[in-house]
Amino acid sequence: METDLFESVTECGCAAKVPAQDLASLLRGVEVPADPAVLVGADTLDDAGVYQLSSEQCLVQTLDFFPPVARDPEDYGRIAAANSLSDVYAMGGRPLTALAIVCFPSKLVRQGILAAVTRGAVEKLREAGCVLLGGHSVVDPQPKFGLAVTGVIRPQEVLTNGAARPGDVLVLTKPLGTGVTIMAVRAGLASTEQERSVNRSMASLNAKAAELARRCGAVCATDVTGFGLLGHAMQLARASGVALEIGFDGVPLLDGAPGFAEQGLLSAAAYTNRDYVGDAVRFDDDVPLPARDLLFDPQTSGGLLICCPAERAAAFVGWAREEISTPFGVVGRVVEATGRALIVVRRRTRSPAEAGGDKP
């Protein structure tokens, strides 16, 4: 019998995240002791923590796990692994070791489902050159799986979400719409090809994207996951003290995603993200509702949002066309913070000439 992991869950993937607002108030109540070796900690809401070991080396550490996002256990394992590894890539790091976090119903363990999930995860770890050291499992009626990943990085090569500079060009390296597409798959409204393409996108590693970020001299990047493109973009803008302009026409999308959004196949988390971003974003009037919704759609194992230095943007696009297997796009640019909206979303990206004539 075919296993359909969706039958065992209510929330999917990164849509199952605790809302950012709740996390922020939680962290306010806890005093985390300061340590000079911590280069990136919990305060900037970055993708992974960075701890300096020596003048030459830092540890990059992250942990991520979530309920099933695919019907097939091996797909789920591949996606969970790619998603966990992504946080290390988003910091510019090289993943070395991983530990599995497993919460699973005994019945699915006996049926060999957990073994299949692990097989998928190990396949991706091997592709990343990362080893599985072990893990810990707990019996739980709702399955969850993920990895804690440790990597290394040189201190001067850390990509934070707090180093964007006005003029940088924003590139997104995977298509948006995993949230609505997973919903459509669960609703039986997605085609087989649409299901395949969302799984393929979620399971692809951000290794190459991180390598290109380094090659183009970027110092700022983040991966786009549960808080949606705008949630993560807002965190990046805040941490960097800049504002962003997004042009929807440049945003890569999964096939069918606008239609799914239009039909109301949004997860509750998409609305939570919209509330989280609140007034920080201003949409031009001609940006249609499905487009707005997709920018709040929680992503599972999304792409990297890279702030590419403007003079290398053309080169980046050329490399990405050759070397990145997922659709990517130039989605906007970094501008000076003006004290007005942190992010402006336009239907179309404006040419630099038009942008130069911007009036207050």
Next chain:
Amino acid sequence: MKKTVDARGLACPQPVVLTLKALADAAEVTTIVDDQAAVENVTRLARSKGCSVAVAEKEDGIHLTLRREGAPAEPAVAEHVVVCSSSAAPAGPLVVFVPSDCFGRGPAELGERLMGAFFHSLLEVAPKPKTLIFMNSGVKLVVEGSRVLEDVRALAALGIEILVCGTCLGYFELTDKLGAGQISNMYDIATSLLEAGRIVEL
């Protein structure tokens, strides 16, 4: 015919899925939900299907009454009415039907150039169609290498539904070259054409 869907306590996408099923054979559907995400999602569904929706908060939950445009309204039920389809007659969505890769009848080269100009203009003009249907040699317009592909993608990004005939792609051996839209079948295409308020054929 009227139907009621009780979607209280159900996580998304269930309220949308159940409402969609009920709409298949009822002109008026009332869906009862108990959270805001479901209210927004069912409202979006109504809008995408050209239905009006009335929202009423009652003791047992939030009642969303979806009515196909054209179906007669029950008097004095709704506290707060949102009319979702365009008020312009005729009822039903605007569909653009593209059965050929050549615009009009005449030299192929000219037809191809006109086709490019048409899709480019479509990005600029209003009202936008709800659906674009590509059939027969029209499917060649939405495969890799087509000069209008970028514009069709931009239209898709605006939320316009792009249906591409799967049989036709297979006939021209272009299935793996599809660059925009979703592969569709005659059932869905026929439904779109028959439910259309207006069809523009190129």
